[in-house]
Amino acid sequence: MTRAFDVVVVGGGIAGASLAYFLAERGVTDVLLLERESQPGSHATGRSAAVLAELDPISTLQELKVGSAGFLRRPPPGFAETPLLEPSGIMILLREPFWSALRQLAPLIEQAGTRLALLSPADAAARVPVLLAERFDGAVLLPEDGHIDVHALLWGYLRQARRRGVEQRLGVEVRGVRVEHGRATAVVTADGEIAARWVVNAAGAWAGAVAALAGAAPIPLVPHRRTIVVFDVRLDARAWPMVASDADQLYFAPESGGLKLSPMDEEPMQACDPQADDVAVARALERLARLAPALVPHALRRRWAGLRTFAPDRVPVVGEDPRVRGFFWLAGQGGCGIETSPLMGQIAADLLVDGRTERFDARRLAPERFATA
Structure with a gap:
């Protein structure tokens, strides 16, 4: 021993x-x-999406995120050579009845320490012009959240x-x-x-x-697979926030001069080294075509998958x-x-x-x- x-x-x-x-x-x-x-x-x-998003339907998780945000924004001196968090923003698209519920909860969320802005579909589409505004009833922007340097x-x-x-x-x-x-x-x-x-x-x-x-x-x-792809875009998307839509079951965000996209899949499986699933990739592109058809790529630059393990x-x-x-x-x-x-x-x-x-x-x-x- x-x-x-x-x-x-x-x-x-x-x-x-x-x-x-x-x-x-x-x-x-x-x-x-x-x-x-x-x-x-x-x-x-x-293999994660690597973001801080201080909005979660599970109150325990939201409190854990809010309680961690201060460290990510202001780590101890000498902890890292580069900033841990880039406040690139998270924009969550909502449909009714969730949009009305979020508007009612917004003051309480801000009191708990999370800054947010409520946006009309037109305002959201002004920030990310490829979005079809008729696909959602409103959006919440978390301007101080964003990409984590994992x-x-x-x-x-x-x-x-x-x-x-x-x-x-x-x-x-x-x-x-x-x-x-x-x-x-x-x-x-x-x-x-x-x-x-x-x-x-x-x-x-x-x-x-x-x-x-x-x-x-x-x-x-239980581990669940999540698939992510990266592709090139003709538009300059570097200043866009991450865009997430539970109704459309997807998110996309700037990544290495292009965009990363996920169909937010959750396929239960045994612990393993997962590979990107062709069916999940196809679903991601179909959902993107409904929300932001101008972004649908002709080719993918990269694809991967990771496991997210839940109780x-x-x-x-x-x-x-x-x-x-x-x-x-x-x-x-x-x-x-x-x-x-x-x-x-x-x-x-x-x-x-x-x-x-x-x-x-x-x-x-x-x-x-x-x-x-």
Whole structure:
């Protein structure tokens, strides 16, 4: 058995990296971060839409996003060499009855700390001239939200944690979790066991598999594929906000001089290295033709897919397992793991160090909510 650690984090994506950073900020540096791949953030972290959008129909997620926004806009000095957030804007197109409901909620949303502007269809089409205004009844613009530099954020977490003494090992797969007297005591790798006081499950799409190794509570986390394509456009779209429409089931946004587009697909599947689906790509182009026909491309520059892993209630799972002491969940972030990582990392660090947190009602995230009688 190699030397013991206070905390072993399984997974080197944005969840594990943020936790390692905030543990180090709390003075806990006897931490080992394990990543199966040769590079951190190879899966969901590196394949996301990479935006902060502080509007969410699930109140818990919206609060996590709002609570994380300050860090993304104003990170600590020296955290990253470039800004983490480009306030390029998020414009959400709405139809009735959701448009009227949003207008009623707008003052409360602004009071909670999110700046927004309500736009008529004509105003929205003036900002993005390719939109067919008859396709929606209104729009909400989040002018201070926008594109997140995921590379700068991920490596900021990792670099700062490493400077404070956190150890990181790549290419190490966890093959088992030793449990003794109802408590997780070590992880098993090809090179032997690594003892730990805490084992943190930050394994993304593989979190369910890691939990099964420990005999932890069987929380049904399900990965879902999401497809994204990038293509060239003849118009200058660099100043456009991201445009999202739930009614049309698509979003598009400026990307590398062109546009990226997603049909917002959610195809459940086993944890894997997903590939872009031809049917999903075709649906994306069909939906784009209805909302902004002038944008439909003749060819695609690039396509890819990633996995977004959800719990049944679509809220992240954070906290000690109700069955196996010392086994800690930091999983099920769905599609908002990057934009919520500052607050989620702090919540998890608080719970590990103090057993409680004043930042958020942790009961809303706790794995106990899935316990059966």
